[in-house]
Amino acid sequence: MVTAARAVARGASGMIQNETQVPVETIDELAARVPDGAQLAVPPDYSGCAMAAVRALIRRGVKALHLVGVPQVGFQGDMLIGAGCVATLETAALTLGEYGPAPRFVSAVKSGHLRLKDSTCPVIHAGLQAAEKGVPFMPLRGVLGSDLLEQRDDWRVIDNPYRMTKEQDPIVLLPAIRPDVALFHAALADRQGNVWIGVRRELMVMAHAARTTLVSIEAFTDDDLLADDRLAAGTIPALYVTAIAEAENGAWPVGLRGCYAADRSHLQRYVEVAATAAGFARYVDEYVGG
Amino acid sequence: MSMSVGSTPQDGSTAIDWRAEELLVATIADMLEGVRHVAVGASSPIPGAAALLAQQRAGGRMRVSVLGSERDNFFTDGARELFDCAAQGRIDAFFLGGGQIDGAANINLVGIGAYPRSRVRFPGSFGSAYLYFLVPRVILFRVEHSPRVLVPRVDFVSAPGTSPEHYYRPGGPYALVTGRCIFLFDKERRRFRLASVHPGHTLAEIREQTGFDFDSPEAVPQTAVPTRKTLDEIRHVIATKIARTYPAFAAHLFDGVPGGTG
Structure with a gap:
């Protein structure tokens, strides 16, 4: 394995600023x-x-x-x-x-x-x-009613615990x-x-x-x-x-932005x-x- | 994409020629009038050109984010920013397609046949399951208008057209634009209503080529053909801009049009 320090030694500058x-x-x-x-x-x-x-x-x-x-x-x-x-x-x-x-x-x-x-x-x-x-999960809007949700047993739906509405507000949780x-x-x-x-x-x-x-x-x-x-x-x-x-x-063969x-x-x-x-x-x- | 060309005299002037793609670009641009921010997904040259045309007409008072473009995309916080932006209500219009689209505006970007071993596999759902809920004016766009694409019921719901009323859903389907016609989505009736038929196409043909049932007025209007001014804008301004992101599309569409590929 070549360390970065050696890479610096090979490089043009010759200045070792900090061993990585x-x-x-x-x-x-x-x-x-x-x-x-x-x-x-x-x-x-x-x-x-x-x-x-x-x-x-x-x-x-x-x-x-x-x-x-x-x-x-x-x-x-x-x-x-x-x-x-x-x-x-x-x-x-x-x-x-x-x-x-x-x-x-x-x-x-x-x-x-x-x-x-x-x-x-x-x-x-x-x-x-x-x-x-x-943190173990993240809530996200949308996705409800999609077959993706049906296929994924690791996604959950809860009622928004902070809802301001009377009716339920289902929201998806993702691991x-x-x-x-x-x-x-x-x-x-x-x-x-x-x-x-x-x-x-x-x-x-x-x-x-x-x-x-x-x-x-x-x-x-x-x-x-x-x-x-x-x-x-x-x-x-x-x-x-x-x-x-x-x-x-x-x-290569895909591109690289700016290069x-x-x-x-x-x-x-x-x-x-x-x-x-x-x-x-x-x-x-x-x-x-x- | 069909290469059909129409020719229509306008305002007593001599007839001008337009291509099917130009009609679609002009039609979709009309639907974006008054929109503050429209985002366009990957591999969407016609919606992309339409968004740039609407922006041009708005005198620049419209933001356009063409995903996958280096120039026409101002996001600086990575690929997630578009989605966070949409959830905040900062995106007014977006485009979705579908390998299948049904009469309730459900879309399928996953595959045909029983999941997971799809008989025909499409790339995947991308951001549809989310953006369809959050962007107010989602325009469904698919050039191919056939019973294969416009089906009674999609095999896989990547994103549902409608949701129960108590769901948080500021977004949803606005229109379905195809190579033959324009449908508008009736949110109350949860089905499409034929709005206009492109020149050269008929209601009978559209009934035959559509796998789902839809509403229709007694007299169906014809989709407005692009004006000379619009064609000039598309060919001389938009062509150059869209070529930055979709060089192959621009070369195909504007090949041989003077000044078009400049």
């Missing part, structure tokens, strides 16, 4: 921290997806994941499902957006080989917010979601292990809520991200960060190739390896 407690690892070492059976929280394609780490997870052959989309999940979900890494999928959607139906997800649903915990976006956000606060691991990609981290996520603050909530937070980044900066308020407001403090791996272009756009032709090709299990296997051979 956040280990800096290779992408495969980072992926090795996700145990089989882990509850793994990942963001949607529009946020920061650690695609290089997801490929490393598939190479390693991780098994029986409980994958949580925060609040939905895209290509990385379809790939992990296609590679047989996922036992349970908890998400508001698995969507490839404009590229069309998610081939490996749809196939797994039909075969019955995937335990589905269908959810809705604000329920997942609320569950993570409960975990942030260290806290405390993922074993949050895994995402960001543009920048400093040598102390603070991670800049800018406006993509669902990544902040994920890091607050999870027991372990694994981050891949485009590059390190020698500046202190907490020294400038303009950056600090969009920075996850190292307190919440378990380990970091440097992975330039690590969100690069999605590789549209590659994503389109994925959807076409992954239409069959054999095609998906060829895709894995070519782009994932192992």
Whole structure:
């Protein structure tokens, strides 16, 4: 394992400001921290997806994941499902957006080989917010009368104990979601292990809520991200960060806000190739390896 | 999306051509008049274009949040902010679709057949189960108008069209816009009422292509065709804006229209 201190020594500045407690690892070492059976929280394609780490997870052959989309999940979900890494999928959607139906997800649903915990976006956000606060549940409006509620034995309905009305005011309670691991990609981290996520603050909530937070980044900066308020407001403090791996272009083939756009032709090709299990296997051979 | 093109003389001037998509954009923009804040979900280019057109007409006095857009999305507190914002009553209008939509305005974004092993699986419910309760003017939008989509009863209720009266529910369905017509939702009768039929379509055809029963006036009006001014706005202003979020859609719709893709 390469420590951040050694990373600094390799770096251009040569100034060691503060020895970090956040280990800096290779992408495969980072992926090795996700145990089989882990509850793994990942963001949607529009946020920061650690695609290089997801490929490393598939190479390693991780098994029986409980994958949580925060609040939905895209290509990385379809790939992990296609590679047989996922036992349970908890998400508001698995969507490839404009590229069309998610081939490996749809196939797994039909075969019955995937335990589905269908959810809705604000329920997942609320569950993570409960975990942030260290409380066991969160109330939320809406959702009543949805078949989602019928399917989920872990969601409850109570009468609002603070209601001002004579009639009952039913309100849904959702259990806290405390993922074993949050895994995402960001543009920048400093040598102390603070991670800049800018406006993509669902990544902040994920890091607050999870027991372990694994981050891949485009590059390190020698500046202190907490020294400038303009950056600090969009920075996850190292307190919440378990380990970091440097992975330039690590969100590819999806995009990373402010850094690069999605590789549209590659994503389109994925959807076409992954239409069959054999095609998906060829895709894995070519782009994932192992 | 059908590529049908209409041609209608207006105010004695020469006939102008419009596309089916432009009619829908113009129609939905009309429904957003007076709205303070409209949010548009992911993968919704026509509602997105309509919201930007309504904003343009309001002289900027309308907030538009296009989710998934880097430019037309002002939220700074993560993906949860939209939902918290809606629960506070800060969002007046939103769009929902559905793999299936029934006559009571229930929507299904999960799948066809018995859950969980859906015969046809859709992406999932997204925020529908929540936003349908909290946003006052929810416009259901689905171009495909067929018995396959507009069913007597959805196979899975992602979000119910109506709720018992004592439930806290400031939001709900306002209209259903399809490629053939516009329905308005009657909250008292808990069913749709046909409001207008798009040019080139008929009431008989709509009865045949709709799997649920609905109310209809004796004489059904035709949906207003877009004016030349509206078409100019769509092609010269909105096309550029919507291309920032939906480049493929903009390229398809505005291809060959002078100035449209600038």
